[in-house]
Amino acid sequence: MLIGLDIGTTNVKAVAFGDEGKILATAERANSTFSPEPGWSEQQPDEVLRNVLATLDEVIRLTARSRQANKPAGIVFSAAMHGLAAVDKTGQPLTNFLLWSDLRADSIAQDLRRNAKGLELYRKTGVPIHAMSPLCKLIWLRRHRPDLFRRSHKFLGIKEFVWFRLTGRYESDLSLASATGLLDLEKNDWNEAALLFAGISWEQLPVLVSPSHMAQPDAVHATFHPSLRSVPLIIGASDGALANLGSGATSPGQVAITIGTSAAIRMMTHAPVTDARMRTFCYRLDEQRCIMGGASNNGTNALEWLRTAVFRSPLDAGSFASTAHQVPPGADGLLFLPYLSGERAPLYRASARGSFNGLTSAHGQAHFIRAVMEGILFNLKIIAEALDAHQPIRTLHAGGGFSRNTLWVQMLADIFQKPVLLNENDADASVSGAIQLARSVLNMGNVPENQSNKMVEPHAANAEIYQQAFLKFKIPVSEFLL
Numbered sequence: 001m002l003i004g005l006d007i008g009t010t011n012v013k014a015v016a017f018g019d020e021g022k023i024l025a026t027a028e029r030a031n032s033t034f035s036p037e038p039g040w041s042e043q044q045p046d047e048v049l050r051n052v053l054a055t056l057d058e059v060i061r062l063t064a065r066s067r068q069a070n071k072p073a074g075i076v077f078s079a080a081m082h083g084l085a086a087v088d089k090t091g092q093p094l095t096n097f098l099l100w101s102d103l104r105a106d107s108i109a110q111d112l113r114r115n116a117k118g119l120e121l122y123r124k125t126g127v128p129i130h131a132m133s134p135l136c137k138l139i140w141l142r143r144h145r146p147d148l149f150r151r152s153h154k155f156l157g158i159k160e161f162v163w164f165r166l167t168g169r170y171e172s173d174l175s176l177a178s179a180t181g182l183l184d185l186e187k188n189d190w191n192e193a194a195l196l197f198a199g200i201s202w203e204q205l206p207v208l209v210s211p212s213h214m215a216q217p218d219a220v221h222a223t224f225h226p227s228l229r230s231v232p233l234i235i236g237a238s239d240g241a242l243a244n245l246g247s248g249a250t251s252p253g254q255v256a257i258t259i260g261t262s263a264a265i266r267m268m269t270h271a272p273v274t275d276a277r278m279r280t281f282c283y284r285l286d287e288q289r290c291i292m293g294g295a296s297n298n299g300t301n302a303l304e305w306l307r308t309a310v311f312r313s314p315l316d317a318g319s320f321a322s323t324a325h326q327v328p329p330g331a332d333g334l335l336f337l338p339y340l341s342g343e344r345a346p347l348y349r350a351s352a353r354g355s356f357n358g359l360t361s362a363h364g365q366a367h368f369i370r371a372v373m374e375g376i377l378f379n380l381k382i383i384a385e386a387l388d389a390h391q392p393i394r395t396l397h398a399g400g401g402f403s404r405n406t407l408w409v410q411m412l413a414d415i416f417q418k419p420v421l422l423n424e425n426d427a428d429a430s431v432s433g434a435i436q437l438a439r440s441v442l443n444m445g446n447v448p449e450n451q452s453n454k455m456v457e458p459h460a461a462n463a464e465i466y467q468q469a470f471l472k473f474k475i476p477v478s479e480f481l482l
Contacts, residue, residue: 001072002438003059004431006239007052007079007158009033009043009099010261014055015431016063016072021447023427025062027055034096039103039350042096045085045161052162053224060225071227074214076438077236078430079159081179081283084134086141086152091164094148098137101297103342105136106350108143112136113278113348117197123274124191126282126290127181130348135181138198152204159235160206166233168218172206175237178284183208185272188287211237211286212441234438240295241285242433243399244268247423248453253394255387257380257412258429259299259402265380266293267387279346279386292390294345294383296376298338300401302354303372305340311365318405324370325407329414329462330469331367333358336375337476346382347480357476373408374466377415378473384416396420399429413458415466420456 001024006013011031016024029051034042056075082100085093098104112118113129127133134157142149156164157180160172177183177190182198182205184191190202213235217224236242244266249256256266272282273292282292300317307313307320315323335357342350356371384393398420402408413420423429439445 001063001070002435002444003056003072003075004434004438005052005056005075005077006428006431006434007048007077007162008239009080009101012048012051012055013428013431014059015427016059017435018066019070019444021435024066025059027058027062029054033099037104039106041099041102043099044096045093048097048158049162049165056228057225060227072231073444074232074234074438074442075228076234076434077159077163078239078242078434079157079176079236081157081176081238081240082132082134083158084137085156085161086148087154087156087161088151089153091154093161094152095141097158097161100132101341102137103131103350105133105140106131108139109133109136109348119278121181121191121194121197122278124184124186125178125181125194126185126272126274127179128278128281128345128348129181130344131350132344133181135194135198138200142199149199154204154206155200156206163233163235166217166224167215169215170206171209171213171215171235173209173211173213173235173237174284174287175211175241177206177208179238179281183284185282185284185290188284209235211235211437214441234441236434236437237285238283239430240264240266240293241283241291242431242437243429244291244433245285245436246427246429246431246433247397247399248421249397252391254397255384255393255395256397256399256429258398258400259376260400261299261301262295262297263299263376263380263400264293264295265383265387266291267391267393269390273390275386277386278348279383281345293387294380296338296345296379296383297341297343298354298379299376302336302338302340302376303369306368306372310368321369321373321405322407323366324373326366327370328465329411330465331371331374332363333360334363334367334371335469335473336368336371337473338372338375338379343480346379346386347477349480352480355476358472373411374415374469375473377412378470379477381415381470382474382477393418398422409456410459413456414462415470417458417460417463419458422454422456
Protein backbone atom coordinates (compact mmCIF):
# COMPACT_ATOMS: atom_id res chain seq x y z
CA MET A 1 0.00 0.00 0.00
CA LEU A 2 1.12 3.56 -0.79
CA ILE A 3 -0.32 6.84 0.45
CA GLY A 4 -0.36 9.94 -1.75
CA LEU A 5 -0.69 13.21 0.16
CA ASP A 6 -1.66 16.35 -1.75
CA ILE A 7 -1.28 19.64 0.13
CA GLY A 8 -3.49 21.87 -1.97
CA THR A 9 -4.70 25.41 -1.49
CA THR A 10 -8.34 24.47 -0.90
CA ASN A 11 -7.78 21.26 1.02
CA VAL A 12 -5.37 18.54 2.08
CA LYS A 13 -6.11 15.12 0.62
CA ALA A 14 -4.64 11.73 1.51
CA VAL A 15 -5.34 8.74 -0.76
CA ALA A 16 -4.35 5.14 -0.02
CA PHE A 17 -3.63 2.89 -3.02
CA GLY A 18 -3.36 -0.88 -2.99
CA ASP A 19 -0.43 -2.67 -4.59
CA GLU A 20 -2.44 -3.11 -7.81
CA GLY A 21 -3.23 0.59 -8.06
CA LYS A 22 -6.78 0.49 -6.70
CA ILE A 23 -7.93 3.31 -4.41
CA LEU A 24 -8.57 1.91 -0.93
CA ALA A 25 -9.48 5.05 1.01
CA THR A 26 -9.55 8.84 0.76
CA ALA A 27 -9.59 11.53 3.44
CA GLU A 28 -9.82 15.31 3.07
CA ARG A 29 -9.64 18.38 5.28
CA ALA A 30 -10.42 21.94 4.19
CA ASN A 31 -7.81 24.67 4.64
CA SER A 32 -9.08 28.03 5.91
CA THR A 33 -8.00 31.03 3.84
CA PHE A 34 -7.91 34.55 5.28
CA SER A 35 -7.83 37.95 3.61
CA PRO A 36 -6.79 40.48 6.26
CA GLU A 37 -6.37 43.18 3.60
CA PRO A 38 -7.86 43.54 0.10
CA GLY A 39 -5.87 41.36 -2.30
CA TRP A 40 -4.13 39.42 0.48
CA SER A 41 -4.57 35.65 0.74
CA GLU A 42 -3.15 33.71 3.70
CA GLN A 43 -3.33 30.39 5.55
CA GLN A 44 -2.09 29.41 9.00
CA PRO A 45 0.86 26.98 8.78
CA ASP A 46 -0.08 25.01 11.88
CA GLU A 47 -3.63 24.45 10.60
CA VAL A 48 -2.29 23.01 7.35
CA LEU A 49 -0.01 20.72 9.37
CA ARG A 50 -2.95 19.57 11.51
CA ASN A 51 -4.88 18.76 8.34
CA VAL A 52 -1.95 16.71 7.04
CA LEU A 53 -1.80 14.64 10.22
CA ALA A 54 -5.58 14.28 10.42
CA THR A 55 -5.95 13.00 6.84
CA LEU A 56 -3.12 10.51 7.27
CA ASP A 57 -4.65 9.26 10.51
CA GLU A 58 -8.08 8.89 8.91
CA VAL A 59 -6.76 7.01 5.86
CA ILE A 60 -4.99 4.51 8.11
CA ARG A 61 -8.18 3.95 10.11
CA LEU A 62 -10.27 3.53 6.94
CA THR A 63 -7.89 0.97 5.46
CA ALA A 64 -7.43 -1.02 8.66
CA ARG A 65 -10.17 -3.49 7.73
CA SER A 66 -9.39 -3.76 4.02
CA ARG A 67 -8.09 -7.12 2.83
CA GLN A 68 -5.99 -5.33 0.20
CA ALA A 69 -4.36 -3.01 2.75
CA ASN A 70 -1.05 -3.69 4.44
CA LYS A 71 1.53 -1.55 6.15
CA PRO A 72 2.26 1.46 3.93
CA ALA A 73 5.43 1.11 1.89
CA GLY A 74 5.73 4.88 1.71
CA ILE A 75 4.01 8.27 1.85
CA VAL A 76 4.63 10.56 -1.13
CA PHE A 77 3.91 14.29 -1.25
CA SER A 78 2.38 16.65 -3.80
CA ALA A 79 1.85 20.34 -3.02
CA ALA A 80 0.65 23.64 -4.40
CA MET A 81 3.24 26.09 -5.68
CA HIS A 82 4.21 29.70 -4.89
CA GLY A 83 3.40 29.75 -1.16
CA LEU A 84 5.80 31.49 1.24
CA ALA A 85 6.19 31.71 5.02
CA ALA A 86 9.01 32.95 7.24
CA VAL A 87 10.10 30.91 10.27
CA ASP A 88 12.42 31.59 13.21
CA LYS A 89 15.41 29.53 14.37
CA THR A 90 13.13 27.00 16.08
CA GLY A 91 10.99 26.54 12.96
CA GLN A 92 8.07 28.51 14.40
CA PRO A 93 6.15 30.61 11.84
CA LEU A 94 6.73 34.34 11.86
CA THR A 95 4.08 34.82 9.15
CA ASN A 96 1.13 33.00 7.73
CA PHE A 97 1.56 31.33 4.35
CA LEU A 98 1.24 33.92 1.59
CA LEU A 99 -0.58 31.93 -1.10
CA TRP A 100 -0.20 31.98 -4.88
CA SER A 101 -3.35 34.14 -4.98
CA ASP A 102 -1.88 36.80 -2.67
CA LEU A 103 -1.51 40.05 -4.62
CA ARG A 104 0.19 42.35 -2.12
CA ALA A 105 3.37 42.35 -4.23
CA ASP A 106 1.58 43.35 -7.46
CA SER A 107 3.13 46.82 -7.79
CA ILE A 108 6.57 45.30 -7.21
CA ALA A 109 5.89 42.68 -9.87
CA GLN A 110 4.61 45.21 -12.41
CA ASP A 111 7.67 47.44 -11.98
CA LEU A 112 10.02 44.48 -12.31
CA ARG A 113 8.12 43.10 -15.30
CA ARG A 114 8.73 46.35 -17.20
CA ASN A 115 12.41 46.20 -16.30
CA ALA A 116 15.09 44.36 -18.28
CA LYS A 117 16.10 42.71 -15.00
CA GLY A 118 12.69 41.04 -14.83
CA LEU A 119 13.08 39.41 -18.24
CA GLU A 120 16.60 38.29 -17.32
CA LEU A 121 15.34 36.65 -14.12
CA TYR A 122 12.48 34.97 -16.00
CA ARG A 123 14.88 33.49 -18.56
CA LYS A 124 17.04 32.06 -15.78
CA THR A 125 14.29 30.80 -13.47
CA GLY A 126 11.32 30.12 -15.78
CA VAL A 127 8.87 31.88 -13.42
CA PRO A 128 6.96 34.79 -15.01
CA ILE A 129 7.23 38.00 -13.04
CA HIS A 130 3.95 38.21 -11.11
CA ALA A 131 2.74 38.81 -7.56
CA MET A 132 2.30 35.03 -7.16
CA SER A 133 6.09 34.54 -7.24
CA PRO A 134 7.87 34.05 -3.89
CA LEU A 135 10.61 36.27 -5.34
CA CYS A 136 8.19 39.22 -5.38
CA LYS A 137 6.75 38.29 -1.97
CA LEU A 138 10.26 38.33 -0.47
CA ILE A 139 10.88 41.82 -1.84
CA TRP A 140 7.56 42.95 -0.34
CA LEU A 141 8.47 41.54 3.08
CA ARG A 142 11.90 43.17 2.93
CA ARG A 143 10.39 46.57 2.14
CA HIS A 144 7.26 46.50 4.29
CA ARG A 145 8.21 44.22 7.21
CA PRO A 146 11.95 44.89 7.59
CA ASP A 147 12.16 43.86 11.28
CA LEU A 148 10.44 40.55 10.60
CA PHE A 149 12.54 40.05 7.47
CA ARG A 150 15.75 40.44 9.47
CA ARG A 151 14.54 37.96 12.12
CA SER A 152 13.63 35.30 9.55
CA HIS A 153 15.80 32.20 9.81
CA LYS A 154 14.29 30.40 6.80
CA PHE A 155 11.76 31.09 4.06
CA LEU A 156 9.66 28.04 3.24
CA GLY A 157 6.79 26.91 1.05
CA ILE A 158 3.82 24.89 2.31
CA LYS A 159 5.40 21.49 1.71
CA GLU A 160 8.80 22.53 3.09
CA PHE A 161 7.19 23.64 6.37
CA VAL A 162 5.27 20.36 6.71
CA TRP A 163 8.38 18.37 5.72
CA PHE A 164 10.42 20.10 8.43
CA ARG A 165 7.78 19.36 11.05
CA LEU A 166 7.67 15.70 10.01
CA THR A 167 11.38 15.04 9.51
CA GLY A 168 13.30 17.82 11.27
CA ARG A 169 14.98 18.71 7.96
CA TYR A 170 14.87 21.93 5.95
CA GLU A 171 14.66 20.45 2.44
CA SER A 172 12.92 21.37 -0.81
CA ASP A 173 12.41 19.25 -3.90
CA LEU A 174 13.65 20.68 -7.19
CA SER A 175 10.13 20.77 -8.60
CA LEU A 176 8.62 23.08 -5.97
CA ALA A 177 11.83 25.08 -5.70
CA SER A 178 11.66 25.80 -9.43
CA ALA A 179 8.37 27.67 -8.89
CA THR A 180 9.89 30.20 -6.48
CA GLY A 181 11.60 32.44 -9.04
CA LEU A 182 14.85 31.70 -7.19
CA LEU A 183 16.09 28.50 -8.87
CA ASP A 184 18.38 28.38 -11.91
CA LEU A 185 16.66 25.89 -14.23
CA GLU A 186 19.83 24.97 -16.08
CA LYS A 187 22.01 24.44 -13.00
CA ASN A 188 19.30 22.98 -10.73
CA ASP A 189 20.59 25.20 -7.96
CA TRP A 190 19.61 28.48 -6.32
CA ASN A 191 20.29 31.42 -8.63
CA GLU A 192 22.75 33.83 -7.05
CA ALA A 193 21.40 36.89 -8.90
CA ALA A 194 17.80 36.14 -7.86
CA LEU A 195 18.80 35.69 -4.22
CA LEU A 196 20.76 38.93 -4.29
CA PHE A 197 17.78 40.74 -5.81
CA ALA A 198 15.46 39.31 -3.14
CA GLY A 199 17.90 40.26 -0.40
CA ILE A 200 18.39 36.78 1.09
CA SER A 201 21.21 34.28 1.44
CA TRP A 202 21.51 30.62 0.49
CA GLU A 203 21.41 29.73 4.17
CA GLN A 204 17.87 31.13 4.46
CA LEU A 205 16.51 28.61 1.94
CA PRO A 206 16.05 24.84 2.26
CA VAL A 207 18.61 22.34 0.98
CA LEU A 208 17.69 21.24 -2.55
CA VAL A 209 16.92 17.54 -3.05
CA SER A 210 15.59 15.29 -5.80
CA PRO A 211 11.81 14.62 -5.94
CA SER A 212 12.77 10.98 -5.28
CA HIS A 213 14.46 11.92 -1.99
CA MET A 214 13.37 9.90 1.06
CA ALA A 215 13.52 10.55 4.81
CA GLN A 216 12.21 8.93 7.97
CA PRO A 217 9.72 10.64 10.29
CA ASP A 218 11.37 12.34 13.24
CA ALA A 219 9.63 11.32 16.47
CA VAL A 220 10.66 14.61 18.09
CA HIS A 221 8.87 16.67 15.44
CA ALA A 222 6.05 14.48 14.11
CA THR A 223 2.99 13.15 15.95
CA PHE A 224 2.15 10.27 13.64
CA HIS A 225 -0.25 7.38 13.82
CA PRO A 226 1.80 4.51 15.35
CA SER A 227 1.68 2.50 12.12
CA LEU A 228 3.33 5.36 10.19
CA ARG A 229 6.30 6.10 12.46
CA SER A 230 8.72 3.93 10.50
CA VAL A 231 7.24 4.48 7.04
CA PRO A 232 9.60 6.25 4.57
CA LEU A 233 8.50 9.69 3.40
CA ILE A 234 9.14 10.58 -0.27
CA ILE A 235 9.31 14.32 -0.81
CA GLY A 236 7.70 14.22 -4.29
CA ALA A 237 7.09 17.26 -6.50
CA SER A 238 4.66 20.09 -7.29
CA ASP A 239 1.00 19.38 -7.97
CA GLY A 240 1.18 20.79 -11.50
CA ALA A 241 4.17 18.72 -12.57
CA LEU A 242 2.73 15.56 -11.01
CA ALA A 243 -0.62 16.18 -12.74
CA ASN A 244 1.08 15.78 -16.12
CA LEU A 245 2.64 12.54 -14.95
CA GLY A 246 -0.65 11.29 -13.53
CA SER A 247 -2.74 12.21 -16.57
CA GLY A 248 -0.32 10.52 -18.96
CA ALA A 249 0.61 13.75 -20.77
CA THR A 250 4.31 12.94 -20.90
CA SER A 251 5.11 12.49 -24.61
CA PRO A 252 5.67 15.11 -27.34
CA GLY A 253 2.39 16.63 -28.47
CA GLN A 254 0.48 15.64 -25.33
CA VAL A 255 -0.90 18.50 -23.24
CA ALA A 256 -2.61 18.36 -19.85
CA ILE A 257 -5.52 20.73 -19.24
CA THR A 258 -6.89 21.07 -15.73
CA ILE A 259 -9.89 23.23 -14.87
CA GLY A 260 -10.91 23.36 -11.24
CA THR A 261 -11.37 26.60 -9.31
CA SER A 262 -8.52 27.91 -11.45
CA ALA A 263 -7.21 26.49 -14.72
CA ALA A 264 -3.90 25.40 -16.25
CA ILE A 265 -2.43 23.97 -19.43
CA ARG A 266 0.95 22.19 -19.38
CA MET A 267 3.33 20.32 -21.68
CA MET A 268 6.32 18.21 -20.66
CA THR A 269 9.78 18.99 -22.09
CA HIS A 270 13.25 17.54 -21.59
CA ALA A 271 14.98 20.90 -21.34
CA PRO A 272 14.03 24.33 -19.94
CA VAL A 273 11.93 26.40 -22.37
CA THR A 274 10.94 30.04 -21.87
CA ASP A 275 8.80 32.35 -23.98
CA ALA A 276 10.08 35.59 -25.52
CA ARG A 277 6.83 37.32 -24.42
CA MET A 278 6.83 35.77 -20.92
CA ARG A 279 3.43 34.13 -21.50
CA THR A 280 4.42 30.76 -20.05
CA PHE A 281 6.15 29.24 -17.05
CA CYS A 282 8.75 26.51 -17.04
CA TYR A 283 9.13 24.40 -13.88
CA ARG A 284 11.00 21.22 -13.06
CA LEU A 285 9.36 17.82 -12.63
CA ASP A 286 12.72 16.25 -11.82
CA GLU A 287 16.37 16.52 -12.82
CA GLN A 288 15.67 15.50 -16.44
CA ARG A 289 12.17 16.80 -17.18
CA CYS A 290 10.36 20.15 -17.11
CA ILE A 291 6.80 21.31 -17.64
CA MET A 292 6.01 24.48 -19.58
CA GLY A 293 2.60 26.06 -19.64
CA GLY A 294 0.38 28.65 -18.08
CA ALA A 295 -1.98 28.90 -15.12
CA SER A 296 -5.12 31.02 -15.13
CA ASN A 297 -6.83 32.47 -12.06
CA ASN A 298 -10.19 31.84 -13.66
CA GLY A 299 -11.81 28.42 -14.00
CA THR A 300 -14.99 27.02 -12.46
CA ASN A 301 -14.93 29.97 -10.04
CA ALA A 302 -16.20 32.17 -12.91
CA LEU A 303 -19.10 29.83 -13.58
CA GLU A 304 -19.86 29.63 -9.85
CA TRP A 305 -19.91 33.45 -9.69
CA LEU A 306 -22.44 33.50 -12.53
CA ARG A 307 -24.60 30.84 -10.83
CA THR A 308 -24.61 32.27 -7.30
CA ALA A 309 -23.95 36.02 -7.53
CA VAL A 310 -25.58 36.93 -10.84
CA PHE A 311 -28.46 34.52 -11.47
CA ARG A 312 -28.78 33.16 -7.91
CA SER A 313 -29.83 29.90 -9.48
CA PRO A 314 -31.41 27.11 -7.39
CA LEU A 315 -29.74 24.57 -9.70
CA ASP A 316 -26.63 22.74 -8.60
CA ALA A 317 -23.40 23.58 -10.43
CA GLY A 318 -23.61 20.65 -12.87
CA SER A 319 -27.23 21.25 -13.85
CA PHE A 320 -26.62 24.98 -14.22
CA ALA A 321 -23.69 24.42 -16.60
CA SER A 322 -25.62 21.87 -18.63
CA THR A 323 -28.23 24.44 -19.68
CA ALA A 324 -25.58 25.86 -22.04
CA HIS A 325 -26.60 23.15 -24.54
CA GLN A 326 -29.73 25.21 -25.26
CA VAL A 327 -27.72 27.69 -27.37
CA PRO A 328 -25.36 27.01 -30.29
CA PRO A 329 -21.53 27.09 -30.28
CA GLY A 330 -20.32 30.67 -30.11
CA ALA A 331 -23.26 31.68 -27.86
CA ASP A 332 -24.80 33.72 -30.69
CA GLY A 333 -21.93 36.21 -30.62
CA LEU A 334 -21.69 36.72 -26.85
CA LEU A 335 -18.08 36.69 -25.62
CA PHE A 336 -16.78 36.59 -22.07
CA LEU A 337 -13.37 37.77 -20.89
CA PRO A 338 -12.88 35.62 -17.78
CA TYR A 339 -10.70 38.00 -15.77
CA LEU A 340 -12.83 38.27 -12.63
CA SER A 341 -9.82 37.72 -10.35
CA GLY A 342 -7.14 39.51 -12.36
CA GLU A 343 -5.04 37.09 -14.37
CA ARG A 344 -1.84 35.12 -14.45
CA ALA A 345 -1.25 33.54 -17.88
CA PRO A 346 -1.27 34.90 -20.48
CA LEU A 347 -1.61 38.47 -19.15
CA TYR A 348 0.14 38.44 -15.76
CA ARG A 349 -1.88 41.43 -14.66
CA ALA A 350 -3.65 41.54 -11.32
CA SER A 351 -5.51 44.62 -12.60
CA ALA A 352 -7.13 42.80 -15.56
CA ARG A 353 -10.92 42.80 -15.41
CA GLY A 354 -13.61 40.61 -16.97
CA SER A 355 -16.42 41.65 -19.29
CA PHE A 356 -19.16 40.42 -21.61
CA ASN A 357 -18.83 41.65 -25.20
CA GLY A 358 -21.40 41.57 -27.98
CA LEU A 359 -24.39 41.61 -25.61
CA THR A 360 -27.86 42.11 -27.14
CA SER A 361 -31.45 41.79 -25.93
CA ALA A 362 -31.61 38.38 -27.63
CA HIS A 363 -29.20 36.87 -25.10
CA GLY A 364 -30.60 34.97 -22.14
CA GLN A 365 -29.25 32.98 -19.22
CA ALA A 366 -28.08 30.02 -21.29
CA HIS A 367 -26.05 32.36 -23.53
CA PHE A 368 -24.24 33.79 -20.52
CA ILE A 369 -23.47 30.30 -19.22
CA ARG A 370 -22.10 29.11 -22.55
CA ALA A 371 -20.11 32.32 -23.05
CA VAL A 372 -18.43 31.89 -19.66
CA MET A 373 -17.53 28.25 -20.40
CA GLU A 374 -16.19 29.16 -23.83
CA GLY A 375 -14.30 32.22 -22.54
CA ILE A 376 -12.35 30.13 -20.05
CA LEU A 377 -11.33 27.79 -22.89
CA PHE A 378 -10.47 30.63 -25.28
CA ASN A 379 -8.11 32.03 -22.65
CA LEU A 380 -6.39 28.65 -22.36
CA LYS A 381 -6.10 28.51 -26.14
CA ILE A 382 -4.09 31.76 -26.12
CA ILE A 383 -1.63 30.10 -23.75
CA ALA A 384 -1.66 26.99 -25.95
CA GLU A 385 -0.43 29.03 -28.91
CA ALA A 386 2.90 29.50 -27.12
CA LEU A 387 3.11 25.77 -26.38
CA ASP A 388 2.17 24.83 -29.93
CA ALA A 389 4.98 27.02 -31.26
CA HIS A 390 7.44 24.89 -29.28
CA GLN A 391 5.86 21.50 -29.95
CA PRO A 392 2.71 20.96 -32.06
CA ILE A 393 -0.17 19.79 -29.88
CA ARG A 394 -1.75 16.45 -30.82
CA THR A 395 -3.94 15.43 -27.88
CA LEU A 396 -5.39 17.08 -24.80
CA HIS A 397 -5.54 15.21 -21.48
CA ALA A 398 -8.38 16.67 -19.41
CA GLY A 399 -8.64 16.73 -15.63
CA GLY A 400 -10.24 18.68 -12.81
CA GLY A 401 -13.92 19.25 -12.05
CA PHE A 402 -14.81 20.39 -15.57
CA SER A 403 -13.85 17.00 -17.03
CA ARG A 404 -17.05 15.51 -15.55
CA ASN A 405 -19.17 17.86 -17.68
CA THR A 406 -19.68 16.21 -21.08
CA LEU A 407 -20.71 19.42 -22.82
CA TRP A 408 -17.71 21.40 -21.55
CA VAL A 409 -15.29 18.67 -22.63
CA GLN A 410 -16.85 18.66 -26.09
CA MET A 411 -16.42 22.46 -26.23
CA LEU A 412 -12.73 21.96 -25.43
CA ALA A 413 -12.33 19.45 -28.27
CA ASP A 414 -14.20 21.72 -30.70
CA ILE A 415 -12.39 24.96 -29.78
CA PHE A 416 -8.94 23.35 -30.01
CA GLN A 417 -9.97 20.93 -32.80
CA LYS A 418 -7.99 18.24 -31.00
CA PRO A 419 -9.06 14.94 -29.43
CA VAL A 420 -9.50 15.03 -25.65
CA LEU A 421 -8.49 12.07 -23.51
CA LEU A 422 -10.45 11.53 -20.29
CA ASN A 423 -9.13 9.35 -17.51
CA GLU A 424 -12.31 8.05 -15.94
CA ASN A 425 -10.88 6.63 -12.74
CA ASP A 426 -11.50 8.45 -9.45
CA ALA A 427 -7.93 9.49 -8.68
CA ASP A 428 -6.79 13.10 -8.77
CA ALA A 429 -4.10 13.46 -11.44
CA SER A 430 -1.58 15.03 -9.04
CA VAL A 431 -2.02 12.22 -6.52
CA SER A 432 -1.82 9.61 -9.30
CA GLY A 433 1.42 11.19 -10.50
CA ALA A 434 2.82 11.16 -6.98
CA ILE A 435 2.01 7.46 -6.65
CA GLN A 436 3.71 6.73 -9.98
CA LEU A 437 6.80 8.54 -8.70
CA ALA A 438 6.74 6.60 -5.44
CA ARG A 439 6.39 3.24 -7.18
CA SER A 440 9.45 4.07 -9.26
CA VAL A 441 11.48 5.16 -6.23
CA LEU A 442 10.53 2.03 -4.27
CA ASN A 443 11.03 -0.32 -7.26
CA MET A 444 7.41 -1.49 -7.08
CA GLY A 445 6.92 -1.61 -10.85
CA ASN A 446 4.14 -0.05 -12.87
CA VAL A 447 0.48 -0.61 -12.08
CA PRO A 448 -1.60 -2.48 -14.70
CA GLU A 449 -2.47 -0.27 -17.68
CA ASN A 450 -5.66 1.68 -17.07
CA GLN A 451 -8.36 0.67 -19.54
CA SER A 452 -10.96 3.26 -18.50
CA ASN A 453 -9.74 6.12 -20.73
CA LYS A 454 -12.25 7.73 -23.07
CA MET A 455 -11.47 9.77 -26.19
CA VAL A 456 -13.68 12.73 -27.17
CA GLU A 457 -13.28 13.71 -30.82
CA PRO A 458 -13.80 17.29 -32.09
CA HIS A 459 -16.77 18.17 -34.27
CA ALA A 460 -15.35 19.53 -37.53
CA ALA A 461 -18.62 21.37 -38.20
CA ASN A 462 -17.87 23.72 -35.28
CA ALA A 463 -14.30 24.53 -36.30
CA GLU A 464 -15.01 27.68 -38.30
CA ILE A 465 -17.54 29.03 -35.77
CA TYR A 466 -15.06 28.74 -32.96
CA GLN A 467 -12.13 30.03 -35.00
CA GLN A 468 -14.03 33.25 -35.75
CA ALA A 469 -15.16 33.59 -32.14
CA PHE A 470 -11.59 33.06 -30.93
CA LEU A 471 -10.26 35.78 -33.23
CA LYS A 472 -12.87 38.19 -31.82
CA PHE A 473 -11.99 37.12 -28.27
CA LYS A 474 -8.32 37.99 -28.87
CA ILE A 475 -9.03 41.59 -29.92
CA PRO A 476 -9.77 43.00 -26.42
CA VAL A 477 -7.27 40.60 -24.82
CA SER A 478 -4.51 42.01 -27.03
CA GLU A 479 -4.94 45.39 -25.31
CA PHE A 480 -3.82 43.79 -22.03
CA LEU A 481 -0.82 42.22 -23.77
CA LEU A 482 0.56 45.51 -25.08
